[in-house]
Amino acid sequence: MSKQVTDILIVGVGGQGTLLTSRILADVAVQMGYDVKVSEVHGMAQRGGSVVTQVRYGKKVYSPIIKKGDADILLAFEKLEAARWLDYLKPDGMVIINDERVDPLPVMSGKVKYPEDIVDKIQKLIPNTRLINATEIAGQCGNTRAANVVLVGVLAAVAGLPVKEMENAIRSLVPEKAIDINLKAFEEGMKIIAN
Amino acid sequence: MKRLMIGNEAIARGAYEAGATVATAYPGTPSTEIVSSFAKFDDVYAEWSPNEKVALEVGIGASIGGARTLVAMKHVGVNVAADPLYTFAYTGVNGGLVLVSADDPGMHSSQNEQDNRGYGKFAKIPVLEPSDSQEALEFCKKGFELSEEFDTPVMMRITTRLAHSQTMVETGEKQEYEIKGYKKNAPKYVMLPANARARHVEVEKRILKLKEYAESSELNRIEWGDTSIGVITSGVPYQYVKEALPEVSILKLGMVNPLPENMIKEFSHKVERLIVIEELEPVIEEQIKSWGVKVEGKELFSLLGEYSPELIEEVLKGISNEDRYGLVKEIPGRPPLLCPGCPHRGVFYTLRKMRLMVAGDIGCYTLGALSPLDGMDTTICMGASIGTAMGMEKARGEEFAEKMVAVIGDSTFVHSGITPLIDIVYNQGTSTVLILDNDTTAMTGHQEHPATGKTITSQPTRKLDLVELVKSIGIENVQVVDPLKLDELQNALKEELGKREPSVIIAKRPCALIASKPSGVRYYVDPELCTGCKLCIRIGCTGINFLDEEKIAVMNDNNCVGCGLCPQICKFDAIKVLEV
Numbered sequence: 218m219s220k221q222v223t224d225i226l227i228v229g230v231g232g233q234g235t236l237l238t239s240r241i242l243a244d245v246a247v248q249m250g251y252d253v254k255v256s257e258v259h260g261m262a263q264r265g266g267s268v269v270t271q272v273r274y275g276k277k278v279y280s281p282i283i284k285k286g287d288a289d290i291l292l293a294f295e296k297l298e299a300a301r302w303l304d305y306l307k308p309d310g311m312v313i314i315n316d317e318r319v320d321p322l323p324v325m326s327g328k329v330k331y332p333e334d335i336v337d338k339i340q341k342l343i344p345n346t347r348l349i350n351a352t353e354i355a356g357q358c359g360n361t362r363a364a365n366v367v368l369v370g371v372l373a374a375v376a377g378l379p380v381k382e383m384e385n386a387i388r389s390l391v392p393e394k395a396i397d398i399n400l401k402a403f404e405e406g407m408k409i410i411a412n
Numbered sequence: 413m414k415r416l417m418i419g420n421e422a423i424a425r426g427a428y429e430a431g432a433t434v435a436t437a438y439p440g441t442p443s444t445e446i447v448s449s450f451a452k453f454d455d456v457y458a459e460w461s462p463n464e465k466v467a468l469e470v471g472i473g474a475s476i477g478g479a480r481t482l483v484a485m486k487h488v489g490v491n492v493a494a495d496p497l498y499t500f501a502y503t504g505v506n507g508g509l510v511l512v513s514a515d516d517p518g519m520h521s522s523q524n525e526q527d528n529r530g531y532g533k534f535a536k537i538p539v540l541e542p543s544d545s546q547e548a549l550e551f552c553k554k555g556f557e558l559s560e561e562f563d564t565p566v567m568m569r570i571t572t573r574l575a576h577s578q579t580m581v582e583t584g585e586k587q588e589y590e591i592k593g594y595k596k597n598a599p600k601y602v603m604l605p606a607n608a609r610a611r612h613v614e615v616e617k618r619i620l621k622l623k624e625y626a627e628s629s630e631l632n633r634i635e636w637g638d639t640s641i642g643v644i645t646s647g648v649p650y651q652y653v654k655e656a657l658p659e660v661s662i663l664k665l666g667m668v669n670p671l672p673e674n675m676i677k678e679f680s681h682k683v684e685r686l687i688v689i690e691e692l693e694p695v696i697e698e699q700i701k702s703w704g705v706k707v708e709g710k711e712l713f714s715l716l717g718e719y720s721p722e723l724i725e726e727v728l729k730g731i732s733n734e735d736r737y738g739l740v741k742e743i744p745g746r747p748p749l750l751c752p753g754c755p756h757r758g759v760f761y762t763l764r765k766m767r768l769m770v771a772g773d774i775g776c777y778t779l780g781a782l783s784p785l786d787g788m789d790t791t792i793c794m795g796a797s798i799g800t801a802m803g804m805e806k807a808r809g810e811e812f813a814e815k816m817v818a819v820i821g822d823s824t825f826v827h828s829g830i831t832p833l834i835d836i837v838y839n840q841g842t843s844t845v846l847i848l849d850n851d852t853t854a855m856t857g858h859q860e861h862p863a864t865g866k867t868i869t870s871q872p873t874r875k876l877d878l879v880e881l882v883k884s885i886g887i888e889n890v891q892v893v894d895p896l897k898l899d900e901l902q903n904a905l906k907e908e909l910g911k912r913e914p915s916v917i918i919a920k921r922p923c924a925l926i927a928s929k930p931s932g933v934r935y936y937v938d939p940e941l942c943t944g945c946k947l948c949i950r951i952g953c954t955g956i957n958f959l960d961e962e963k964i965a966v967m968n969d970n971n972c973v974g975c976g977l978c979p980q981i982c983k984f985d986a987i988k989v990l991e992v
Binding site for chain 1: 415418444520580655721725733735737738739740744745746747748749750751776779782950952957
């Protein structure tokens with residue numbers, strides 16, 4: 218049975234902008250006429266903890282959360298978080314990882330080491346893994362904080378999402394003064410896949 | 413027009429469309445966005461109340477006054493509001509009242525996962541449970557109608573997953589609602605024993621009428637499928653069932669109290685196996701069992717936490733959803749932590765350094781309980797820190813109280829910290845109470861409260877003066893300190909703990925996320941002076957990291973906001989101001 222719903226899992230560290238990313242994707246799916254559900258995280262976990270936002274769209278969507286092993290795309294804003302949520306990905310799914318390391322408390326305090334080889338491990342398990350230096354690219358566009366939108370560009374290219382609708386969504390959801398930087402960041406993200 | 417809305421926003425929209433003009437709440441995840449969304453509509457009144465009891469009481473007044481009224485709180489907030497709720501269930505309403513209880517299965521941001529459908533059953537009021545944002549809007553409107561038709565407050569029970577999931581919503585027009593007339597009616601609204609006895613009769617009559625209504629209400633429906641399994645479910649678990657078991661027959665309950673007994677019995681006769689899928693308590697299952705109907709429920713599904721589509725597949729289809737890769741087991745966890753620049757961090761560092769017993773409370777600062785700060789001995793509920801400290805003192809003596817503090821945030825203190833502080837004065841306790849005043853209700857997303865001097869719509873209002881307040885209670889020892897100045901804080905603590913009298917120390921500094929401007933100061937670690945002692949790492953700040961190879965600390969410039977806490981902690985003066 219082919220899947221009727223597209224499942225995108227967006228993971229990161231509280232404060233990295235998973236919420237904005239999910240809202241951009243959801244907005245586009247709505248423009249495309251799909252039924253859409255998005256599950257967000259508010260409250261305690263937002264304070265620097267591991268966060269996950271889930272976007273589902275298709276003809277008809279029931280559950281707001283993605284079944285383990287069903288996600289088509291895992292979009293990770295941080296390397297460790299990609300590993301943490303990898304079991305939610307379907308076997309032939311795709312992982313897009315920002316080449317960004319944010320040390321969690323046990324690493325910062327020197328109790329354990331950050332697993333440097335984590336991306337290698339993921340790549341061995343999931344052939345379809347893309348490691349993107351989104352923070353650096355965003356910096357070149359004018360602000361490292363637009364890294365999430367670089368990744369959105371990568372995802373849009375991979376998932377074949379319509380460019381005009383994506384740009385509309387970015388215009389309506391990011392703060393006015395950041396629109397140009399974010400549109401540039403989106404374009405650069407798209408280019409990575411095109412090239 | 414259809415658009416995406418989180419459940420909380422849809423509830424606010426439903427209340428608005430129903431013509432509600434008053435809404436009250438105390439912020440609490442996952443309920444906060446209900447009344448903050450409602451406050452954005454024109455021609456309505458919304459307030460952050462000091463606590464949930466006050467929120468419901470104001471709501472009751474608005475209802476008796478004739479307005480349709482929305483009151484919202486998190487599940488544990490209903491405990492605070494339970495006193496007025498049970499008696500309001502006797503008096504009934506004038507303008508309709510919907511009370512939203514936002515439960516938190518899985519405890520994403522709560523201290524327990526109690527199931528508030530139980531309140532509906534005990535208070536004998538109807539409980540509606542929507543399963544997506546569209547239903548949240550519609551059930552809210554329906555709730556106002558039922559409230560007036562049956563003369564009862566209506567509870568709408570939601571969970572975190574509904575509150576914070578966006579789903580498509582078709583909005584409607586705002587209904588013109590004329591405020592109902594007010595006429596004195598003491599037998600209905602003055603709950604003296606003689607009146608209350610008569611009202612109790614009405615409550616029992618009402619619940620019978622509601623049972624009848626439940627049988628034919630469009631809120632409850634059957635979706636026929638394969639009859640080898642019949643599932644009874646409600647709320648978001650309905651969506652999980654549709655996802656995991658698209659083939660089965662489903663009785664979807666939109667009203668979970670009272671239950672449609674005949675409808676359920678008939679459904680049970682037509683299916684081979686009857687299963688209730690409900691998160692947390694077996695509220696539906698036990699009632700069905702009490703009618704002598706054979707049903708499965710909690711022998712299959714857990715009493716704990718949130719459900720998911722894969723859980724239902726696992727239990728009923730035997731599909732194993734074990735971790736395919738399992739990398740999660742070999743990587744470090746990522747617990748939430750205090751933000752860089754947070755004024756609470758230095759407080760917990762100091763309390764631990766002084767080896768004090770800490771009676772804690774509910775807010776961002778509860779994160780001070782986590783490693784490496786490890787700064788709390790107890791956390792129970794909103795406002796409990798002060799009473800707990802008093803009890804510890806009365807059990808173990810005044811000497812113990814010299815090594816103990818109660819720690820409570822500004823918003824939590826106003827919520828329910830004032831009465832236990834009166835108890836300490838009245839019953840001659842000697843505790844030291846530390847009020848962490850960050851000028852906001854931070855954890856729930858920065859809401860105003862009486863001591864910020866602003867209303868829910870950011871309008872200026874009379875600001876509650878915490879210093880004058882605690883003085884007027886009878887606290888003679890009051891100090892205000894800056895929690896980023898560790899010496900100042902430690903000296904105040906030493907001084908007040910040494911007194912055999914009650915004291916209040918107010919550690920005053922705005923939340924780092926709302927502070928008007930960053931300090932602008934940058935720091936660096938001098939590698940020559942750093943000995944690798946890791947003392948600065950023990951404050952658990954993402955602004956400073958430890959390099960294992962070099963065995964030295966180093967600033968993380970992406971995260972550091974220049975609050976100046978770590979330079980005060982370093983014993984070797986290795987953390988220095990970067991001159992630019």
